[in-house]
Amino acid sequence: MNRKSQATIVLIVMIAGTLLSLNADGFTGGIIHNGFLAAMIGGLADWFAITAIFKKPLGISWRTAILPRNRQRIMDEIITFIGEDLLNTSNIMKDIVQYDMSKMFIVYLEKLGGRNRLKKVIEPIFINLFQNINSDSLAFAIEKAIKKNGQKNILKDILIQTVSHLGDADVYAKLTHVFHGLVIKILDDENTRAVFEPVVHEIKEEYKEGSTLREMIIAMFDLSDENLINIIKNKLAVTAENLKNYDSQEYKALFAWLQGVLEGLPQNEKFNKILEDVENQAISNADIAGWTKKYIDIYTNDDNNVIYLLEIANKAFDSAVNKFISDESAQKTFDRWVKEKLSAFVTKSSPFILQIIRDKLNNYSTDSFIALVESHISSDLQMIRINGSLVGGLAGMLLYVLTYFAERMFS
Template sequence: MKKSNSYKATVVLGISFFGLLLSYPFKDSFTGGFFTSLCSAAMVGGIADWFGVTALFRKPLGISFRTEIIPRNREKIFNEMANMVQNEFLTKERLKSKVEEYDIADLLIRYLKEHGGKQDMKEVLDKVVQNLLDEIHPQEMGVFIEKLIKDGVEKAQVSPIVVKVIAWSIEHGYDDLIIDFTCKELIRIIKRKEVHDELTMFIKRVRSEYEKHSVVRTLTDKILLDWFLSLSPANIAQLLQDKGCNLLEDKHVLRKEIRIYIENWLKKLKEDKNTQDKIEKLKVEIVKKISIHEQLAQVIKTYKEVAATHSEGVFYLIKDINQEVNNLITRFEDNVERRNQLNSKVQQKVIQWIDKEHGYIGKMVNESLNHFTNAMLIEFIESKVGNDLQMIRINGSIVGGLVGAFIFVITFWFV
């Protein structure tokens, strides 16, 4: 098909030439003159158009004047093509409107669910975490994480956090749960035999200090406490335990007192700068005493060992990772607000990039076109429109012949 019209044009030109040779001897007659004019005009038109078509790409007959039009003007052509692509086809407004039409979140979800994105995520995470574990030195990382935690805690203001946590707990009724739990634990502790023994020893020491080798005090203690009241150190200890338990079991009174104390302390913490400074100072002192780098190092070492001994890699340590990824995708898919936020942010970034880098489209087109040599450019254009260009030769012969015949008729009858 590429040579089809070229072949036809050559055939038409050949017919015109032989037609001229055959009719020229009879040019003085009407018929001979008619065909002579027709064929000569067709041949001239065909040759002229052959010259014009060839001159677009090469030097016909070796003539260099005004020929090789496309190779000579390749830079202008490329610049115009780049300008057309950048400023007519891919304008800023058109690109922006296309970006705004895309649902980026939907594309992301379909990639994750339908095109292997979930598995890609798992493999990337596996490689990243595995590489991190391979490069990590447990002791160094333990020290680093401990320092990171301490620095973060020291810089953070604890007082506002404490106020918010306590206020939220009171608002949602968690203070009652905490008080009930604390009371039960304290009752359990108070009833223990060890507490009873400690209280007994303490009371004995107090009585011993009180008596101090005084016969009168000793007799008083024995007669009054031991004989009449039957309050031996063991009995007094038991009474104290019972009293403490009864006090803790009276939840309504205790809860009211504790709540009042908490509210007063909370108000003081909100307004009193000295109390806030004390909390922050206590925080710093506690943080300085904390040493967890050894425990962190051991945890990291364990993770490395487990990951190294299982074919599933680090994901052996994470149960149901596929289900978690599915849940994450589902939550994102159902959360319209987050999807809109993602679309808005991505579109905004892309539009900013278009505003900043739009001129690069023309440069990119120009750079791509400049890879074509003259021979490649000619071959490319001829492969796309060469067959159509050959129609110019055919049309030139036909139109030239018709015009030649028309002129002969006019001149023959009217001149």
């Protein structure tokens, strides 16, 4: 049973009680009758007042139907109140500026699970973007950028910077050790002897051709093809061994020569011209877009790469959060930035929100507006009727008692 029905039943009970106790005698009868009478009057008065808010009770039009007659003024007052108070930028920001947005954000991240929540929001977005990369457009953009900058000697600069590291002492030492191992491996290979034999034999034959003395010397020192090859291999092995010895003349001389060459390399016009030509030719003829697209497709279709990149992204996110938590300057900047954005948002949105509210209110007809108000406050208003009857009844009984004893005291 709703409150309106309850209030009506209470009023009916009071009216019935008043009528039934009309001819009651004695003190008890009088107090009961006056109680019911006052309760009936209070209930009727409150029913009239509450009904007058929404309509004309008993057809009386004087000072009644308050909501229908003042609908537009009430709506205008509501809009004015919302615009000047609730949506007022100064009023809103007056409270917001008292809070430290950075501290609130840190509490959310560290104590309320915000860090993991943000990761869960970002991860599917990241995966979706990664797996739906338009490889054609991206490859074309990369090719366009490379070819557009093709005349800026990118390849030349990279090669020069790479080669310049050869002049570093540690790098040079490692290279000489690698060179020594490579030479020894080549010299021990049987295929090397097969390469040397015809060359050495031809050189020896040309040397002794037409000279008996040279033939005698070759025979005297037993300079057969095999011995000559062994002598050459031993000489090369010794040279390679000296090149990896920090204190040898060969090591120092080659290092000094290499440094001189590298220092003059950037100014060597012939070298620069060769690199520029190679670079321009390579960029012009290369199918950069096709190669890039193929690589992108292969990379994005591999789930392991997605997992790997997600791990990198999560580590980068955690690192950024940890840095923010420990950086007071960044926190102050963030706090100021958030408040500026909020102020701008409120200032920009207030007229828009207010217009929405105005349009919404103006769309209500008089009946629907009354129904809307009544649906929200009807229960409380009906309690006024019930309380009015109860309070009126108690007041009537009290007045009867006072009147009853006053008459007997002064008569």
